[in-house]
Amino acid sequence: MVRVEQIRKAGPSTPVNLSLILHELTTAMLLRAAWGKTRIKNMPELLAGVRTGIALSSGFSVPDLFQTWRRSVLAAVTGMKRGLESLHKAVDSVFEEVIEERMCARAENVKTGAENVDENLVDVLIGMQEKGDSVFPIDKPRIKAFLLDTLAAGTGTSGSAMEWTMSELIRNPKVMAKLQEQIREAFRGKAVVTEGDMQAADIRYLKLVMKEALRLHPPAPLLVGRESIDVCEVDGYTITAKSRVLVNVWAISQDPKYWDAPEEFKPERFEKGDIDFMGSHYEFTPFGAGRRMCPGISYGLASMELALVSLLYHFDWSLPEGVSELDMGEAPGLGVRRRSPLLLRATPVLPADCAE
Template identity: 45%
Template sequence: MELKQLTTFPFIFFLLMLVKISKKSRSTHSSSPLPPGPFKLPLLGHLHNLLGGLPHHKLKDLAKIHGPIMYLKLGETSAVVISSPGVAKQMMKTHDLMFVDRPFNLAANIMTYGSKDVIMAPYGEYWRQLRKICVLELLSAKKVQSLWSVRDEEVSHLIGRISLVTGSQMNLSESIFSLTNDITARAAFGKTFKDKEAFLSETKELIILGSGFSIADLFPSMKFLEVISGIKVKIETIHQKINMMLVDIINEHKEKRMKIGNIEGEVIDEDLVDVLLRIQEGGELEFPITMDSVKAVTLDMFMAGTDTSSTVLKWTFAELLRNPRVMIKAQAEVRLHFNGKKKIDQADINELNYLKLVIKESLRLHPPTPLLVPRECRETCEIEGYKIPKGSKVLVNAWAMGRDPENWKDPESFEPERFQDLSIDFKGTNFKYIPFGAGRRICPGILFGIANVELPLALLLYHFDWKLANGAKPEQLDMTEVFGSVVRLKQNLHVIPTSYSPS
């Protein structure tokens, strides 16, 4: 009996291998090849190729070898990496509908109440409805303009605080982060809200936990990894705390709306939560907005608004400190336009053409999300003659495209003037420059984010001259990156401000 089992097992194994080879052979003959990629290990796939460096750097290096469209096996998951404008255009414009979904992500799913937000919601009527609300109500040009006084007040407070420490060393990075926190919090929740510091602390921790590669996402069939890694419990614990605070915030807004509604002629000065509650109470939507939807969208806007704006502002200031020629030129423009004015408005900001070029150049070199928020292939299709399997995660390396010498002259240099005669904006129409994405899934908060960079940058340049602390020279500034939900400057900007007095 034992001998029979031993002789039978190899035979069964041989048959299984024949079936597997037969299936593979049939699929190979019936479809295009997968995109090229590096050597693959059993079980791990290509994960070893991403070790020892930042993901967007490692993927750029691999693309130099294997080409602008590359196939990687990351654990059990399939990924296609795009590193050229031409291929990105096919994926995000020509075949946009085929790549409009988001892949499942454990942390994001918990954070967004089961993907009920606008960033992670699956493509469909619910997502279209939410995006329409964001574009027309929450983040429209009119709404962003209405928040001018909020930005102006918060930036004025920052200028006042810096004025008290002129001539001394300060941590500009912390000041910028606090500023964008305060602006976004007021836009989302109003002038004051209970437990503000606790909310900021918990959301910061949530962003850190949810921003890395999770082993559970790379091996989705092995559910025990969610437990072993501890990531699920950690995120759920913090999210529960944030949820309780959001419930309190929403209830406070409901009470305020009821009180004001009972006073004839009284008008609500709407923040983001008020807008969502008004739309919810209207009851005219095809897909009613639940309280989880309100919380998910609110958390979306708060975390994305704070993280993105502060990151862009820090990188831009770092580049100005490292490039004194550009700093002097930007200051000259701001001081020429603002000189003698007691009050600055949006029209004044719109005249700062060079400042806008500086921000564009900063975003070319430092897109806040260098690997754009991943997309997922909805059906097996063909791009550039290669098969893209259904369910593949698609990673677009916007950072690599912004530094590609085939697209940009002297790509590593900080030269805002390169945009002087280029009709390139943030709207994702030119695929060599897509810091906020492109197509249907382009970031809906571009106007809000840029507004939160332009005014602070302009006034910081107007009111102060700047130099690095400890006698450091511009070329000594550490520009090392840290990878996360956004790519941050690793070291804080320690600077010495000096007050500027108009002659």
């Protein structure tokens, strides 16, 4: 799963750009699940369009400030309409090509009588379109919307969560040593750790480490914006109807009213198991809560677990030579990523060494 051989070739003396590796990994995984391949034509243009869409949806919007004015006029004057049209043009042609390719492949499978063919997300959506659904009809524009949402939500969040987890482990060597000891004990002697191995082992301390990393560095610190249905009052503030509402889960998950030593990385705080991130504890909601809770929790956590285990099982990690402290600065944006790439030295550990 993780490009173990690529990291090994770099050697322990040459720092590897772990940020780049992790984000390429999550993108390749998502593409494989969505349409059965790890790369597609015009991939840079598509990802650039997705980033533009995220920026437009998360940044300041003049039409939101002057709600009594006609939104269509303000959107045209401020350039938002032009930006959205450019985004649509950039991604629509890519999705059109992907859908047509999968429709041709499905037709060929039917023609040849192929059975037990692996289906990806696009195949499932096309199948729903062919069957028809009077309650929730699926057409080509809806399929494209599903694909755009999937890319926007999944290409950066998992990779960002992984790089922040590795960053915290580097800053807390005792935690990393404890986690590596459990991982190498559970999978001793194995050349490759599979998803089946992970499910059988169920390394509990890994889950605690991931929880603590998500508490300190939620992938979407302001979640997805909501819109108020009606006028309401919150703590003396009047929220007008149709207002954009953002929930700062980053601030809540570091509030000293709910957390002891909130700025410290302490996975053991979750040992009792009385707090989870499934939406029932509002002091810890990195994936949101309620009906609009992130639908990709299981997918994201599974990929995160497997990637982290591969990295920590096969390598010992350290800062590059001459670097004494890791830069933990954050880059601005809807999904908070590291300001600088995570450059680390990786010393290979062979499976036989893990068995000693």
